[in-house]
Amino acid sequence: MATASTGLPEHHVAHHFDSADQEFDSAKTGMWLFLASEIMMFGALFVGALVFLTLHPAAFREGSHHLDWRMGAINTFFLLTSGLTMGLAVIAAQAGQQAKVRLNIIISLFLASGFLVVKSMEYAVKIHHGTLPGRLWHGEGFHDPFAHIFFGLYFVMTGLHALHVLIGMSLMIFALIRSRKVQFTRSYFTPVEMVALYWALVDLVWVFLFPLLYLIG
């Protein structure tokens, strides 16, 4: 497919690589290894949560009932849709359609900000009710003495996830800037592909986080 002539310079393969293929493969394998380490990091938190769930199921249930599943559902929608637009951005990059890449990334950015807005609304409710981790706790009306650990886990897990949303958003902005500097082609669309992979990880974690915290119990 001939790329639209946007007048942007083409990407040059770095000197220590033999070909664009080798460069792309390296970037992608590197990204997957990085994602693997991210998954292990989140995975360990899930292990912690599952241990807590088996040790204190009643506390987990009580905490879970204080979360609003509607908020979680809206955020699930935001994240899944932004995953779609990032996927479309990759396809547009492969076709060299810079404008379409930008449009899709901007939509994703809006959806991601929507996620953060909803998340901060949820945090505001928690702060209002005082269901905060241990030392800051001033919640009322709880029956299980272990219930505060649920909120400890909730804040750590969603907080770390929200941090990844922020990182993902800055990567998107980075990809937007790249799209103004370099012409994407069939053999060079690495930045968009990498950001999309990272964003899919944010999706992947949320897909498990949402039911674990909001729906179980």
Place this chain on the structure above:
Amino acid sequence: MSNHEYPGHAIPKSTIVGSYFALLFLAAVMIGLSRLDVDRFGIDWMDLHAFKSVLIMSVALVMGIIVSMFLMGLRYESKLLNLTIFLSNFVFLLIFVLFTWTDTSFRGEVDPSFNQKINFTSPIKVEEESATPEKAPAPAAPQAAPAAEAAPAK
């Protein structure tokens, strides 16, 4: 240099859109399941709450597989390396959770004194007398042997 060749495989647009709608549908299924009042069925020979939780997490697993295989394109990789990396994640996490579980869920089988709950201060002021662990003043025991640990709440 080698612009003729196309690195990696493209994920078809239809696959991305299709998996997006599949994910939305499964998310709805998950929420629907969690809203289901299982007590209504009046079945007492199995723990329907636990079963429901397992079901919900299984749906989440399916969603996870869709995200990784189609959105992240593992299904379309020409090399098996990236898929191997991803699967290793699951193997290592499975090891992690299973082995930790053999500890946390089976403490005090030989020496039941291990099951004694240690005193701890919960920030929660328990209002009803339903909770078992007696509250005590601050343990002030940084030396506290990790041995006597909170037992599985049965």
Place this chain on the structure above:
Amino acid sequence: MIAHVHHENINYLKASKGLKNWLITVDHKRIGMMYLASILFFFIAGGTFAGLFRFELWSPLKNFLTPDQYNQFFTLHGVIMVFLVVVPGIPAALGNFILPIQIGAKDLAFPKLNLTSLYLYWIGAAIALYSIVAGHADQGWTMYAPYSLSRNPAVLYMMIAAFILGFSSILTGLNFIVTMHNMRAPGMTWYRMPLFLWAMYATGIMQIFATPVLAITLILLLLENFFGIGIFDPALGGDPLLMQHFFWFYSHPAVYIIVVPGFGIASEIIAAFSKKDIFGYRFVAYSSVAIAIIGFVVWGHHMFVAGQSELADSIFSFLTFFTAVPSAIKVFNWTATLYKGSIDLKTPMLYALQFLFNFTIGGLTGIILAILSVDIHLHDTYFVVSHFHYVAMGSTMIAFIGGIHYWWPKMTGKMYNEKVGQIAAVLVFIGFNTTFFIQLIMGSQGSPRRYYHYQDQFQIHHQVSTIGFVILATGLFMALFNLIASFFNGSVAPANPWGAKTLEWQTDSPPPLYNFKETPVVTHGPYAFETEKA
């Protein structure tokens, strides 16, 4: 690329001058050298702390350190040696330098990432050092809850430092694995890779999959300190044993992150100085990977007396025995390689043989500790201290030092004084074993580790151990000065001083900027000494 041609043939040390050009370099060789210098600096620092409390233990009562200082010093010794020396050690210093050359690549796959990991190492190291002035960290390197939940600023800085160092370690491992997959020279098949690279590969797997768990453990500990989230803190209803699970899920593989690179170096040196192909190449290669994987399922043996369930105890004890299988395969294969080889007892070979000796002791004492009932007696005694020093110091650091001697001519283009090197190696061997063998005996008699005071009956043991430390330190400094002196007045090293067959010896000493004047084509295995049969 044409523009680089005249540039490419200058050796990497001379390619550009000035401190700034070193600090912004993306050349894996310079980064490796900077890592090497930093790691040796911290090795001396960690060793100094060890020396201080070793002398304090000369007599059972107070000599010159208060109990507080004593706790602080063994904590610093542990944290520095583990997080700043042995874990990054071989991969970051020697791996960085040698790995791309051994596979015939121009550089690692991500040179900038490589530099980033060096800077993360420096930042982490600086924060770790700052914790010394920030207060008294006395929790031990394991940072167990609740010891580490005292909101002690020194402990918090140590956690942040370990977190950053973990990232540095992940980036190094990631870079290595990608490089080995994608950047091999034509003809360099997996089974033509030197065994050092297989060891680096296994190490990379562990760095990538285990280190993130340490990262999250440290994040949780920090948050526990600040907010009391209650997951690990028993005072809030948390489970301190869960913290140990998290910690050892990283730290047991970390023990293999420490020792597996040592295996790689030993394989290189033993083959090169026996002038023989390594016996059972594939078994040595696979056993590195096997150790990496088995290393993930044995972490519970650190918690046999911590109140872990009996079921988990039994499973972990059972599985721990399996680590002996790949380790023994290696030891037997190295020994078989020596058999009928034309052995040349040059300095690197002396270290490799020490490695073999020490690792056998370190490994066998590990089997003893894996036995559940015996461990209950030996747990937290000097027996354990001795066991892991036989592995971390006696095997890894000895292999590291051997590797430095082996690759020194390649890295600097200078030959060190062989005689002095050999004498130093012998001193290190005597010193190390004097220091730590006695601790096995002391431990089996029940002397607990980490204690400031001890019973009079153990005084003679401690004194022997301290004398051993002096001999060891003498040997190490002798080796160090020998190497540094060669920098200034060593003779010029030929391209292949040892007559080894791996790729790094086919290029100049020191190598040109892009490692090879032209991309090498590999036609034989890494140890094809028998007149290039294949």
